[in-house]
Amino acid sequence: MQDTGEQPQRIGAYDHTAVEAKWRQRWAEEQTYKADLDTPARPYYNLMMFPYPSAEGLHTGHAFTFSGADAHGRFRRMQGNDVFQPMGWDAFGIHSENYALKVGEHPTRLMPRTVANFKRQMDRLGAGFDWSHELNTSAPDYYRWTQWIFVQLMKRGLAEQKEAAVNWCPRDLTVLADEQVIAGRCERCGAVVERRVLKQWFLKITDYAQQLLDGLDTLDWSDVVVSAQRNWIGRSEGAMIRFDLEGCARGDVTVFTTRPDTLCGATFLVVGADHPKLDEFTAPERREAVARWRAELPADQDEPDFSIGIDLGSQGVHPLTGARVPVFAAPYVLGGYGTGAIMAVPGHDERDWQFARAHSLPIVEVITGGDVDDEAYTGSGVLVNSVEFDGLSSDEAKQHIVARLQEQGRGESAVQFRLRDWLISRQRYWGPPIPVIHCAQCGPVPVPEDQLPVLLPDVEDFKPIGTGLSPLASVEEWVNVPCPQCGGPGRRETDVSDTFLDSAWYFLRYPSTEFDGVPFDRERTWRWAPVTIYIGGKEHSVLHLLYARFINRVLYDAGFVPAQEPFPLFRANGLIIKDGAKMSKSRGNVVSPDVYMDTYGADTLRVYLLFLGPYEQGGDFRDEGISGAVRFLSRVWRIATADTLTDAADDRRERRRHALVKAITERMGGLRFNTAIALLMTYVDELTGDAAAGGVRRVDVETLLQLLAPLAPHITEELWERTGHTGSIHRSQWPGYDPSLAAAQEVTIAVQINGKVRDTLHVPVGMSPSELEGLAKRLPRIQELLAEKPIRKAIVVPERIVNFVV
RNA sequence: GCCGGUGUGGCGGAACGGUAGACGCGGUGGUCUCAAAAACCAUUGGGGGCAACCCCGUGUGGGUUCGAAUCCCACCGCCGGCACCA
Numbered sequence: 001m002q003d004t005g006e007q008p009q010r011i012g013a014y015d016h017t018a019v020e021a022k023w024r025q026r027w028a029e030e031q032t033y034k035a036d037l038d039t040p041a042r043p044y045y046n047l048m049m050f051p052y053p054s055a056e057g058l059h060t061g062h063a064f065t066f067s068g069a070d071a072h073g074r075f076r077r078m079q080g081n082d083v084f085q086p087m088g089w090d091a092f093g094i095h096s097e098n099y100a101l102k103v104g105e106h107p108t109r110l111m112p113r114t115v116a117n118f119k120r121q122m123d124r125l126g127a128g129f130d131w132s133h134e135l136n137t138s139a140p141d142y143y144r145w146t147q148w149i150f151v152q153l154m155k156r157g158l159a160e161q162k163e164a165a166v167n168w169c170p171r172d173l174t175v176l177a178d179e180q181v182i183a184g185r186c187e188r189c190g191a192v193v194e195r196r197v198l199k200q201w202f203l204k205i206t207d208y209a210q211q212l213l214d215g216l217d218t219l220d221w222s223d224v225v226v227s228a229q230r231n232w233i234g235r236s237e238g239a240m241i242r243f244d245l246e247g248c249a250r251g252d253v254t255v256f257t258t259r260p261d262t263l264c265g266a267t268f269l270v271v272g273a274d275h276p277k278l279d280e281f282t283a284p285e286r287r288e289a290v291a292r293w294r295a296e297l298p299a300d301q302d303e304p305d306f307s308i309g310i311d312l313g314s315q316g317v318h319p320l321t322g323a324r325v326p327v328f329a330a331p332y333v334l335g336g337y338g339t340g341a342i343m344a345v346p347g348h349d350e351r352d353w354q355f356a357r358a359h360s361l362p363i364v365e366v367i368t369g370g371d372v373d374d375e376a377y378t379g380s381g382v383l384v385n386s387v388e389f390d391g392l393s394s395d396e397a398k399q400h401i402v403a404r405l406q407e408q409g410r411g412e413s414a415v416q417f418r419l420r421d422w423l424i425s426r427q428r429y430w431g432p433p434i435p436v437i438h439c440a441q442c443g444p445v446p447v448p449e450d451q452l453p454v455l456l457p458d459v460e461d462f463k464p465i466g467t468g469l470s471p472l473a474s475v476e477e478w479v480n481v482p483c484p485q486c487g488g489p490g491r492r493e494t495d496v497s498d499t500f501l502d503s504a505w506y507f508l509r510y511p512s513t514e515f516d517g518v519p520f521d522r523e524r525t526w527r528w529a530p531v532t533i534y535i536g537g538k539e540h541s542v543l544h545l546l547y548a549r550f551i552n553r554v555l556y557d558a559g560f561v562p563a564q565e566p567f568p569l570f571r572a573n574g575l576i577i578k579d580g581a582k583m584s585k586s587r588g589n590v591v592s593p594d595v596y597m598d599t600y601g602a603d604t605l606r607v608y609l610l611f612l613g614p615y616e617q618g619g620d621f622r623d624e625g626i627s628g629a630v631r632f633l634s635r636v637w638r639i640a641t642a643d644t645l646t647d648a649a650d651d652r653r654e655r656r657r658h659a660l661v662k663a664i665t666e667r668m669g670g671l672r673f674n675t676a677i678a679l680l681m682t683y684v685d686e687l688t689g690d691a692a693a694g695g696v697r698r699v700d701v702e703t704l705l706q707l708l709a710p711l712a713p714h715i716t717e718e719l720w721e722r723t724g725h726t727g728s729i730h731r732s733q734w735p736g737y738d739p740s741l742a743a744a745q746e747v748t749i750a751v752q753i754n755g756k757v758r759d760t761l762h763v764p765v766g767m768s769p770s771e772l773e774g775l776a777k778r779l780p781r782i783q784e785l786l787a788e789k790p791i792r793k794a795i796v797v798p799e800r801i802v803n804f805v806v
Numbered sequence: 807g808c809c810g811g812u813g814u815g816g817c818g819g820a821a822c823g824g825u826a827g828a829c830g831c832g833g834u835g836g837u838c839u840c841a842a843a844a845a846c847c848a849u850u851g852g853g854g855g856c857a858a859c860c861c862c863g864u865g866u867g868g869g870u871u872c873g874a875a876u877c878c879c880a881c882c883g884c885c886g887g888c889a890c891c892a
Contacts, residue, residue: 224886227810231888238892257892270892304890332890342892350807351890418891541887611830613819617811620818628830631845675820678829688846750825755873757825795872801824805872 014637016601020714024123032728033085033128037511037524040082045528046073047507047567049536049544052090052499053114055099058121060583060609060621061537063593065573067606068615068673069535070127074710075668077128078734084528085128086510088135089115092143093499094172094188097430101463107430108458111138121594126602126713128730133513137502142509143432144453145519146502149551150435151446152558158204161444165274165336166423168196173464174427175200177498178420179232179543195274198468201434201495202421205550209233209417212549215565222572222616228541234418239402241319241343241411243269245327248314249280253327256338256416259348260405261397264386265366266343267356269316269327270309272335273297281327281341283313290329297331306332306351307358319410320387320401330355338416347372367394422547424498427470429462431496439483439490448484454492470494503544504551507531507566520560530563538572545570571671574618576609583621591621603712604629610673610711632677633715635684639696640705640719646695656686657703658741664707665737673711680708698723703735751776752803758785761802769796776802 027033048069051062070085077083091111100107115136122129135142153159167176171191175198180187205212213233216226238258245252253269271281273294282290293310309330316325332351333342346356346363353376356363363372366385370377380394389397405411425434433454435447447454457478462471473479473494483490505519511528512520545567552566575582578589596605608629612619660683667676683704690696701723709716709729720729744765749772751759759781763772773794776782786806793805 224810228887231809234888234891236891255892259892306890330890332892334891337891344892349892351892416891418888538886611818617819622818622831625818625831632830634845674818675829678820681829748825752824752873755824755871760825793872795824797824801873803824803872 014634014715014718016603016714019718020124020126020602023714023717024126027128027728027730028123030728031132032730033083033130034132035084035130036082037084037528040084040527042081043527043532044073044076044081044083045507045511045530045532046076046083046085047510047531047534048085048087049534049540050088050090050503050506051118052093052095053111053118054095055103055110055114055117057114057117058125058593060576060578060591060593063125063605064576064609064618065535065537066122066125066127067609068573068671070125071606071610071673071710072533072535072668072671074128074713074730075734077730078706078709078732080733084133084511085130086133086135087122087127087129087131088506088510089118089137090499090503090506091115091136091138092431092502094174094426094428094430095499096138097428097462098172098188100430106460106462107138111136124597124602125593126606128713133510135506135509135513137499137506138430140453140455141516142506143456143502145509146432146497146505147435147447147452147454148449148519149505149555150497150501151449151452152560153203153554154436154446156554156558158207158554159201160204161199161201163197163199163276164202164423165195165197165276166200167193168198169193172428173466175423175425177423177500179422179500179546196468197276200423200425201436201493201497202423203501203550205422205547206417206419208550208553209235209419210415211553211564212419212546215549215553219565219568219570221567221570222538224538225541225545225570225572228538229546232419232542232546236416236418238414238416239398239405239411240339240414241405242409243316243319243325243343245281246315246317246324247283248312248327249282249284253281253316253341254339255341255343256414257343257345259345259394259398260401260411261380261383261389261392261394262345262348262366263320263343263401264318264383264389265345265347265364266318266325267346267362267364268325268344269341270333270344270352270355271312271327271329271341272333273308273329273331275329275335275340278312278329281312281314281329286311286313294329304332304351306330306354308332309355309359311359319405319408326361328355328359336420337418346376348376348378350376350378352376422498422550424501425495426498427466427468427495428464429456429459429471429496431499432456432502433472434493434495434497436493437481437483437490438493439486439488441488442483442485444493445483445485445490451484456496470496472496500543500547501551504547505555507534507548508552508555508561525560526562529561530565531567532569534567534570535573536570537575541572571616574613574616576612576618576621578621596626600626600630601714603715604633607632607677607712611677613674615671615673632681632684633712635688636704636708636712637715637719639684639687639691640701640723642691642696644691644695645698645701645723647698648695650697653690653697653700655741655745657700658737659744661703661707661735661737662739662742665734668710676707677711680704680711705729706732706735747799749799750801751779751782752801753782753785754805755803758782765799767798769798772796772798772802776804 073083073085096107100110167181169176169186169191171189181193186193236258239260240254240256242252242254309328312327312329314327316327344352346352347365348367364385365372367381369379369381383389383392383397402413435454436444438444457475479492481490508520511524515521548566553564555561556564583590608626663679664676687696705716705719717729746764748760748762750757751761759779761776773796789806791804795803
């Protein structure tokens with residue numbers, strides 16, 4: 001559907017191609033959008049998520065996001081803010097590298113072309129970026145500081161190498177963070193992810209779990225994103241309980257439960273089948289059998305099978321009753337969550353119930369409220385079969401039982417998070433090398449800060465090799481370096497870091513791009529952080545937006561940034577869909593903005609996209625719909641170029657103008673572009689009427705152009721010039737309004753009988769309720785309908801309604 | 807299952823608890839034209855009526871209120887997040 005089948009058309013006498021090209025050039029020459037970073041009176045950091053420069057170029061979703069965010073920035077600039085609106089390139093990462101592999105060209109050579117294309121399209125859209133602060137995450141003067149951040153994390157004990165069961169993508173041949181696995185598949189390529197036990201670099205985001213959760217309460221963010229982060233962090237409250245073990249190498253095991261009140265219903269223990277130290281829980285004579293069983297476990301299935309499990313032959317000792325309970329291993333318990341082991345309470349947990357049934361284990365009711373012979377009862381109730389705790393409610397019992405355990409040193413209350421540490425190692429080429437040197441004597445040593453960046457070596461064959469090592473491992477002369485600490489033989493870390501580490505701090509770099517010696521200049525940072533408003537996609541809810549909050553908090557704790565939260569105000573823009581589905585290459589419903597900009601011009605596309613629906617909701621792209629935007633802008637052109645502009649004083653029209661300014665100002669501030677455009681359309685209709693009636697007021701046209709300027713920057717700039725103004729409309733002052741003039745003078749109020757509208761009353765504002773009631777009563781229609789019926793009650797809301805209850 | 811969002815004409819969508827359907831697309835009729843396109847004007851939720859007007863209508867069922875798309879309760883559908891998390 002990219003070919004609209006129509007010839008490029010002109011909007012009346014408006015040649016969008018020539019006009020848009022003229023102003024693109026003029027704005028670049030005059031640096032219209034360059035921000036004053038050092039002496040701003042009212043700094044306004046207008047940030048939008050930077051793209052990775054794909055070869056396909058800007059898509060319609062980008063055009064939508066940038067049109068809205070740019071309109072908002074332009075509005076704030078005209079309001080007198082010093083708007084800083086930078087843009088850059090998330091150029092490192094698997095996505096760019098995979099494309100380079102596909103076309104067989106080195107990413108260092110490919111990337112400049114894709115970047116240039118993106119930049120061309122953004123400029124064409126009329127996005128007013130301050131290009132003097134452009135950045136590129138794959139440039140050494142950027143990733144030098146990404147590496148520096150890694151070193152700071154290491155120094156603070158927040159980066160560590162550890163062995164764990166991790167996600168391995170068999171197609172991209174690298175490990176992935178939990179956040180990059182969507183429903184068991186690689187976020188990038190869609191391949192089913194495998195589990196591998198590997199030693200990898202992790203950033204300890206879990207140390208900040210509580211802070212990241214609490215911080216959400218301070219943020220003005222779209223609900224979806226807050227809720228997604230809250231779910232992802234996944235806090236649960238409960239208790240750690242220690243069971244002594246018999247018949248195996250370990251003396252005891254601690255389990256986490258959110259239901260300590262059900263402790264007396266624990267009839268067995270289960271250790272995760274993937275627990276790294278399963279052997280320690282196993283009776284020596286069972287080890288061989290358990291190892292065999294483990295090796296033959298089926299891969300992860302969609303439908304969990306709670307019957308799979310094996311008796312480890314050891315015994316747990318119940319901390320309250322002293323009863324001996326069997327210990328099992330089963331895949332339904334996760335080795336990586338909590339302590340990797342649970343107490344099973346089949347009477348009151350669905351999964352434990354199913355496992356108990358399958359293995360003929362006892363099911364004991366300890367909470368009243370259900371029938372545990374039929375199914376697990378997971379609600380709360382009153383305790384039974386629970387030694388001296390019988391008769392307590394679940395809530396009371398939780399406290400009493402934990403207190404008892406604590407006295408005996410067998411347990412304590414505890415909080416668990418679902419959030420895992422952030423795995424940042426990637427066995428790939430196109431990223432910043434992790435700045436570490438491994439030394440046999442000193443262990444992993446960070447590269448000294450004055451030796452950063454660790455340059456990514458220029459490797460011709462950058463294909464991932466799939467051995468669990470990055471292609472960098474084969475560059476011997478690069479790998480072998482002396483240990484910075486002892487001078488002995490050392491080997492460089494050969495993995496690169498996750499691209500999300502690059503983007504976790506880019507907003508701090510923009511204001512300081514010209515500083516070589518620091519990642520971000522202190523004065524600049526204190527002036528420009530935190531970001532005033534951040535706009536982007538919600539698909540980054542638990543990726544970029546979470547990582548950036550984490551890194552920013554670490555930098556705050558280290559004294560490098562002035563605020564704990566990087567983005568106090570975030571708005572998620574909606575999705576542009578087409579034919580009811582998300583645009584995607586595989587569906588063949590991708591719409592290229594270039595085609596529409598060719599045919600109708602950038603302003604028309606911007607207005608059309610923003611008019612489609614609420615900005616935070618998005619909308620359905622339909623080819624026919626764009627004609628509304630075409631007609632609207634052509635009417636604007638006609639009105640502003642008419643030779644009948646007058647300077648006549650006109651009280652009614654002046655009031656109308658003030659009311660419009662007030663309404664548009666409110667909507668532009670709240671990103672309600674669709675209703676702002678609707679109001680402007682109505683206004684243009686009225687001005688068209690004025691023109692037919694003899695003349696349009698110059699001031700009305702000027703106001704129209706200014707209010708429309710953020711949305712349609714080229715055509716308004718051209719008309720601004722044609723109506724005799726010098727200087728950019730985008731640097732002009734946003735029209736003000738007098739609230740008393742903006743307020744309506746006359747209102748039409750509804751007259752209701754029993755809540756049903758029966759007539760209307762057109763009156764000046766400010767009438768008293770009794771006057772209104774009197775006027776309403778005297779309306780012929782109302783008299784007729786009221787007839788002889790007595791009025792039981794009259795409700796009068798001035799400027800709204802009169803309602804007679806009979 | 808839990809969490810968040812959402813449900814309004816043929817379609818996209820408007821609507822501080824106060825005249826539901828702004829604005830736009832599409833449709834219909836008209837003006838202009840030899841004709842068409844463009845442009846402009848009128849009309850366009852459903853039903854009834856010659857008309858003035860009347861009735862019905864915001865996913866479903868209840869409730870609060872003089873008055874509910876809007877608030878409350880219980881459902882249903884759709885979209886998104888989490889999900890063997892103990």
